[in-house]
Amino acid sequence: MTSLPPSAEPLRASLSDADDRIRLNHWMPPQQGIAPRIRIGGRWINTLWALPIGAAALLCLIALAQSLREVPGVAAFIRQHPGIAQSAPSVDSGFPWWLQVQHFLNMFFMLFIMRAGLQILADHPRLYWRRDCTPGTDWFRFQVPVPKDRIWTAKDDSVTLPIWLGIPGLRHTLGLARWWHFSVNLLWLINGIAFYTLLFSTDQWHRLVPLTWEVFPAALSTAIQYASLNFPVDHSWTRYNGLQQLSYFITVFVAAPVSIATGLMQSPAISNALGWLGRLFNRQAMRSVHFLSFAWFVAFIAAHGAMVFVTGLRQNTNHMFGGINNASWGGFPLFVLAMAVLAIAWLVASPYTIRHARQVQRAGAFLVGWLMGLAERWDPRSQLTRKDISPYFWPNGTMPNSKEFDELVKENFTSYRLRIGGMVEFPQDLSLAQLQAMPKQEQITTHFCIQGWSGVAEWGGVPMRDILDLVKPAPEARYAVFYSLADGADGGRYYDAHKIENMCHALTILAYEMNGAPVSVLHGAPLRLRCENELGFKMVKWIAAIEFVADFADLGAGQGGYNEDHEFYGYRMPI
Numbered sequence: 230m231t232s233l234p235p236s237a238e239p240l241r242a243s244l245s246d247a248d249d250r251i252r253l254n255h256w257m258p259p260q261q262g263i264a265p266r267i268r269i270g271g272r273w274i275n276t277l278w279a280l281p282i283g284a285a286a287l288l289c290l291i292a293l294a295q296s297l298r299e300v301p302g303v304a305a306f307i308r309q310h311p312g313i314a315q316s317a318p319s320v321d322s323g324f325p326w327w328l329q330v331q332h333f334l335n336m337f338f339m340l341f342i343m344r345a346g347l348q349i350l351a352d353h354p355r356l357y358w359r360r361d362c363t364p365g366t367d368w369f370r371f372q373v374p375v376p377k378d379r380i381w382t383a384k385d386d387s388v389t390l391p392i393w394l395g396i397p398g399l400r401h402t403l404g405l406a407r408w409w410h411f412s413v414n415l416l417w418l419i420n421g422i423a424f425y426t427l428l429f430s431t432d433q434w435h436r437l438v439p440l441t442w443e444v445f446p447a448a449l450s451t452a453i454q455y456a457s458l459n460f461p462v463d464h465s466w467t468r469y470n471g472l473q474q475l476s477y478f479i480t481v482f483v484a485a486p487v488s489i490a491t492g493l494m495q496s497p498a499i500s501n502a503l504g505w506l507g508r509l510f511n512r513q514a515m516r517s518v519h520f521l522s523f524a525w526f527v528a529f530i531a532a533h534g535a536m537v538f539v540t541g542l543r544q545n546t547n548h549m550f551g552g553i554n555n556a557s558w559g560g561f562p563l564f565v566l567a568m569a570v571l572a573i574a575w576l577v578a579s580p581y582t583i584r585h586a587r588q589v590q591r592a593g594a595f596l597v598g599w600l601m602g603l604a605e606r607w608d609p610r611s612q613l614t615r616k617d618i619s620p621y622f623w624p625n626g627t628m629p630n631s632k633e634f635d636e637l638v639k640e641n642f643t644s645y646r647l648r649i650g651g652m653v654e655f656p657q658d659l660s661l662a663q664l665q666a667m668p669k670q671e672q673i674t675t676h677f678c679i680q681g682w683s684g685v686a687e688w689g690g691v692p693m694r695d696i697l698d699l700v701k702p703a704p705e706a707r708y709a710v711f712y713s714l715a716d717g718a719d720g721g722r723y724y725d726a727h728k729i730e731n732m733c734h735a736l737t738i739l740a741y742e743m744n745g746a747p748v749s750v751l752h753g754a755p756l757r758l759r760c761e762n763e764l765g766f767k768m769v770k771w772i773a774a775i776e777f778v779a780d781f782a783d784l785g786a787g788q789g790g791y792n793e794d795h796e797f798y799g800y801r802m803p804i
Contacts, residue, residue, distance in 0.1 A: 238650060238776040240712040245721020247786040247794040249587035255719065257400045262354055262388035265371040273370075294456035303453065310450040312461035312470040314443035318435045319467040324548045328433060331424050332549055333567050338417035339530070340571065341396070341409065341578070343523060348395035348406035352387045353681035356520055357513040360675065361619030362682040368517070380751070383625045383680045384718075393575075397582040403680065404797040405582055408593025411804070414492070415597055421485065436469050437477045447471025460540055466554045480529050488522040491515040497677035498762040498803030501609030501736075508611055512675065512683045590788070590797040597804075604803040608734050609761040613673045618744060619684040622676070624751050627723070629715040629771050637714075642755040647739075651710070651776035654701035661741065661755050667691045670738050678765040679802065688759050689742030693732040696739065696775075702729060706777040710784060711758055711769035717791040725769050725790035726781045726800055727760060736761040739772070764802040766792050 265276040297303045355362070356369040364375035372388055375381050384401060392398030396409050428434045448471035454461045461470060469477065493499050494515040500507035537545045543561060547553045550567065551560025582589050637645055642661050650656040673687045693709075702709075709732050713723035731737065737760045741748055748754045753770030760768055767790065781789050781800070789800025 243722035244785040251583045259389040262371040268368045307450050310446045312451040314447045316441045334420045341413045345396045345406045345410035349403050351390050352403040356517045360511040363621040383623045392579045397579040412593045412596040444471045448475050484522050484525045491519040496804040498604040501611040502607040586797050601801040609736050617685045622684040623682050627718050645755050648774040652703040652706035674761050687744050688740040690738040690740035693737040702777045705779045710776045712774040714771040714773045719795050723791045725767050762803045
């Protein structure tokens with residue numbers, strides 16, 4: 230093995246700087262998706278059919294409910310159960326100020342969480358139940374089928390959202406969307422904890438928590454009355470009717486926790502640290518359930534907003550925005566003001582994010598970076614079996630495009646050398662044969678792409694622990710920087726930085742085998758990183774060199790990696 234003097238990696242010079250805002254003329258060109266479709270059996274059904282079918286069903290439901298009310302037995306049932314569970318306790322405090330504030334904050338946070346979530350979904354606009362993402366196994370999509378006549382990467386699959394809908398609405402801006410999603414989620418969670426605390430320290434919990442089985446016939450009675458357009462008497466100042474109570478209970482105590490749990494279970498660090506539980510609740514199933522909870526919130530918000538208007542706008546706005554129990558106009562101006570604040574924030578969010586992308590990245594890192602740092606410490610240990618290996622593994626990344634690499638491919642990488650230097654005691658220049666002669670570790674693990682897809686493969690290679698033992702990084706070295714033989718999508722060398730502690734995990738290896746064969750060029754030959762507590766973009770493919778450094782501020786744009794520099798990702802991405 231050849232020793233080299235410790236010096237700065239020459240590939241540093243090939244790194245590129247990056248703008249602090251999105252340059253629209255240099256960004257990915259827009260690509261429109263298709264109307265959302267759901268697969269039922271072997272047929273794909275356009276969900277837009279739900280609009281005329283839903284309208285027709287609603288008219289039929291109204292007619293049916295009005296007819297049912299004329300049936301003596303149904304009329305007697307409604308008289309017996311007018312809508313409110315009679316045994317349910319009353320709320321004496323009305324709608325206190327803290328409930329009004331939290332209602333607004335919850336509405337504000339939820340809308341931006343859902344908006345950013347749609348942007349994330351648009352980067353891989355398909356949903357699956359199986360662990361892998363083999364084309365044709367999806368059950369929901371708003372993109373065309375995966376082409377079979379050419380290489381179709383995950384980035385190729387991404388679609389554009391309207392700028393007023395997604396954040397920031399441009400194609401493949403999930404890095405910024407994730408900062409929005411996670412940061413606002415944290416604020417929503419804090420608001421939720423405060424809400425739960427105040428709810429159960431006062432009598433307000435009586436509104437939401439059913440205490441008697443009578444709530445179910447009361448809810449059925451209420452549903453018939455609403456559907457017949459002959460609404461029940463409103464007593465919401467003191468008690469919600471059965472239908473309100475059940476829908477609020479499901480939203481607050483079921484849908485909200487489910488959405489949080491399924492979001493966290495999509496994290497490679499969390500999933501791989503939970504062992505059998507992470508294997509059972511696989512990422513794609515969690516992603517699908519997460520989407521279904523989103524659909525519930527959309528339906529709830531739409532229904533809730535409509536009922537506010539049709540059942541008595543002034544009284545309802547007085548309750549929640551004025552804290553008064555009458556039909557005056559007292560709460561309506563505050564309602565209008567709240568809607569105006571929401572509308573302004575909605576319209577400003579995307580333009581601001583485009584113009585100040587780096588600020589959004591830094592704000593997101595400030596708010597949730599500590600959580601990512603915590604998750605990164607968890608040692609991933611979850612492994613699967615050969616029967617779990619995916620029949621299809623999505624390709625991604627920009628392939629190397631140089632004569633140097635073409636020559637390496639032609640000669641089957643016989644002249645390939647992995648340079649390892651920087652702040653190390655024993656720099657190395659290792660051939661592929663030398664790496665293969667070192668003790669090999671094999672592991673079957675799930676790949677978590679930041680775009681949302683996943684795949685299972687068996688990897689074989691050299692543990693990074695052995696590399697660290699070989700080169701002995703200096704005490705001041707804090708990061709291992711991986712340089713690729715490929716350039717990034719916007720020019721300049723692809724690279725990424727990892728904390729040295731992350732290189733010490735048992736499942737962090739330099740992989741030269743995939744599924745029992747040499748890693749293909751498409752998936753990173755001759756050598757790629759596997760770091761199983763991180764998202765896929767950090768597992769650098771086509772590795773040319775490794776440099777140990779004390780800081781990465783002087784590398785590229787100083788954000789810790791190519792995608793961190795150019796697409797505003799975070800350098801710690803275990804979630």
